[in-house]
Amino acid sequence: MDLKVRLWMWNHKYGPLVHLSLLFYVLWITGLNVLAFLLLPPIAFLAYQLMPRGQPSGANKYNAIVVGSGIAGLCSAVKLQEIGVHFTVLEKGKHLGGTWWWNTYPGVACDVISHFYCISFFPNPWWSRAFAKGPEIHQYLTNFATYFDLHPHIKYNQKVSRCKWNPELFKWDVTTDDGSVYTANFVISACGQLHAPKMPTYKGLESFNGPKFHNTQWDHSVDLTGKRVGVLGTGASGVQVVPQLAKQVDQLYVFQRTATWVVPKFDPETSYWKLAIFSLLPITMTLYRWVLFWQSEMRFPLMLKPDSPKAKMIGQNIAGHHAHVLKDPEMIRKLTPTYNVGCKRITPSSFYLESFAKPNVYVETGKIAEVTCDGITTENGHTQLDAIIFATGFDRLRSMNAFEVIGQDPKINLCQAWGEAPQAYMGLFMSGYPNYFTISGPNTSTAHNSVIFSLECQTTHAVNYIAQMVQSELKSLDIKPEVTADHMGKIRARTPLHVFSTCVNEAYQNAQGVLWPMWPYSMVYLWWRSMECDLSLFDVK
Secondary structure, eight states: OOHHHHHHHHHHHHHHHHHHHHHHHHHHTTOOOOHHHHHHHHHHHHHHSOOOOOOOOTTGGEEEEEEOOHHHHHHHHHHHHTTOOOOEOOOOSSOTTTHHHOOOTOOOOOOSSSTTOOOSSSSSSTTBBSBHHHHHHHHHHHHHHHHHTTTTGSSSSSEEEEEEEEETEEEEEEEETOOOEEEESSSEOOOOOOOOOOOOOOOTTTOOEEEEOEEOOOOOOEEEEEOOEEEEEOOOOHHHHHHHHHHHHHHEEESSSSSSOOOOOOOOBHHHHHHHHHHHHHHHHHHHHHHHHHHHHHTTTHHHOOSSSSHHHHHHHHHHHHHHHHHHHHHHHSSOOSSSSSOOOEEESSSHHHHHHSEEEEEEESEEEEEETTEEEEETTEEOOSEEEEEOEEEEHHHHSEEEESSSSSTTBBBHHTTTTTOTTTTBBTTTTTTTTEETTTTBBBBBSSSSHHHHHHHHHHHHHHHHHHTOOOOOOEOOOOHHHHHHEEEEEEEEEGGGSSSOOOOOOOOOOOOSBBBSSSSHHHHHHHOOOOGEEEEOO
């Protein structure tokens, strides 16, 4: 790893204390004693933050398995490292990174501002642009793993197939596809909700003669230059891939079931002065992150009141942006949603809507009837295609049920217990599955803020309980059913108040209309709840 990363992390960790101490000294020797004394509380606080934290005694007697080496898995690993619990990260792929390793489609990038889309205790002052591209984020995560010495703990090509609770040993037996078995006191499932591609099931799909693949499984051996290409889906990934394909292919047909709200994406390269300030004065980047966080949090009240004048004004402004870019009344009608802003994810792009002004880009809104050997037939007619790309998102339920989990009742696994509407206390704990933690579990997704903040809250919450177990020399924690029921009752009562309950959205809802993935509160409230460590909520052994 580049030496500059280690120097930067030293500066980030100790720089604020050094700078404030120097300022205190200057004020003191110049006679401004009152101002100098005002700096003592923050200096004392920073010094306290830097004091070494003792690990719970006996931590080396416990071990944990972390499933997945994406952002959630890597954060979990560092938190376990801090409390001294041995851990192994099992990764099904050939490299760490999760989403940012698997997704390599043209235009892949983050739609959250880069300096906010990073882990709080490993900020990056060198983002090359406002919204980082996929390869740069993957490199950031690789640097993260190197800095915290996680590589020796990660085992690649280890796809977990089964986790089974051993009630006699109070441990989990974790089996992988190659037959390897790992035994651990704790399992942290950090698979996430967005890794199992959702493939359509249209009639005749298998009969298509040309290449077809999901955007998250991009086939780089296929040259699409000069071809007639169909893209199914206009969600976040579709918005990113369409402008890139429009530059390359002969004809691009976008098959749209539902339009998406698109806002301009101000994505300049990071200026040298900003790189210099953030690198030399880490406190400036910390303050910038705080500004970005509170800007995001200020959107949350609008999502609870979609009919408020402010929310309506925002909707009118975004609709005005659509009209300004598209100009053609028919295109405006097709590409402007009719549902409330915020009901589905708002996607930033300065090239998506503009792509439809190109003579080789078409949008088809007719319902797809079938796929034939040479194209797609809709209710409006047949379109001949050379290749089909599915930008149809992910199956959240299948993603979370990536492997079989058998708890205290061997007759039922977690997938069966969850059914079509998974439930968990704070997204982490399921009754009957002791010492098992699900990061990015039910009702933890956010539509208004950075997912990394949410993941950090969840990993902190989980590892706080593990630390308490180690400290108290406990064998198992199992959330009480009534605690989960009370929590889910509050979640279910709160969810209908949110804007994303005002329209049909398969990304958030199951077939019965239950919005099981979404967190219906603010991120501040999630942070506050993640600080709890109440053993009375659990059956303890």
